[in-house]
Amino acid sequence: MNIPFLDNWRKRHEGTRGTGLAAAVAVDPEGVAELLAECELLRVRAAQRGLELDDSPASLAALDQLPPRWREDPEELPWLGNDAGLYLGTVLVRNVSGAMWSIWPSGQPVVRLASGREIDVVEAGLGWAMTGSPELSQVYSESAEG
Numbered sequence: 001m002n003i004p005f006l007d008n009w010r011k012r013h014e015g016t017r018g019t020g021l022a023a024a025v026a027v028d029p030e031g032v033a034e035l036l037a038e039c040e041l042l043r044v045r046a047a048q049r050g051l052e053l054d055d056s057p058a059s060l061a062a063l064d065q066l067p068p069r070w071r072e073d074p075e076e077l078p079w080l081g082n083d084a085g086l087y088l089g090t091v092l093v094r095n096v097s098g099a100m101w102s103i104w105p106s107g108q109p110v111v112r113l114a115s116g117r118e119i120d121v122v123e124a125g126l127g128w129a130m131t132g133s134p135e136l137s138q139v140y141s142e143s144a145e146g
Contacts, residue, residue: 022103033101036109037090042083045070053087055094057144061137063087068132077129085125088136092119096144111143119143 025032037055042063046053049066053059063084070080089111092099098114111119124139 020103021107021109022105025101025103029101033090033093036086036101039083039087039090041076041079042087045080055087055091057091057095057137057140060088060091060135060140064128064132064135064137068129070129078126081126081129082122083125084128084136085120085122088125088139089119089121091140092121092143099143113143117143 021032039053043053046063046066051059051062051066053063070076086109089101089109092111092113093101096113099111102110102112102118104110108120108122111121113119119139121139124134124136127133128136
């Protein structure tokens with residue numbers, strides 16, 4: 001599969017030790033954060049409804065208010081939920097002091113707060129996409145408090 005931004009990232013990191021996303025976070029945390037922030041499907045669907053995702057906490061509240069039309073497409077639902085989780089993580093990392101991406105041994109990206117608590121943002125995003133709960137803004141608020 002030809003994914004230009006991923007190919008370019010790989011070229012910049014040829015010869016680095018370790019494999020997988022966990023090693024990439026150790027070598028280039030900003031590059032991985034940019035990769036995880038793509039959330040292209042979610043950004044496209046939000047833009048179609050007139051919502052620009054600007055990586056702010058307010059954009060999470062605006063997402064929570066959108067009618068969940070994505071639930072009508074069972075093939076798109078898990079992809080959109082995954083993107084919603086990665087977007088939630090991006091907002092946390094960019095707005096909560098000390099928050100950073102971490103990768104579990106399973107390869108699952110999570111956000112680690114300064115307190116050491118880890119937020120499984122992808123699970124939260126999938127729950128939001130499928131049932132509307134938890135609300136993305138609620139997960140952000142609870143995480144930002146600590």
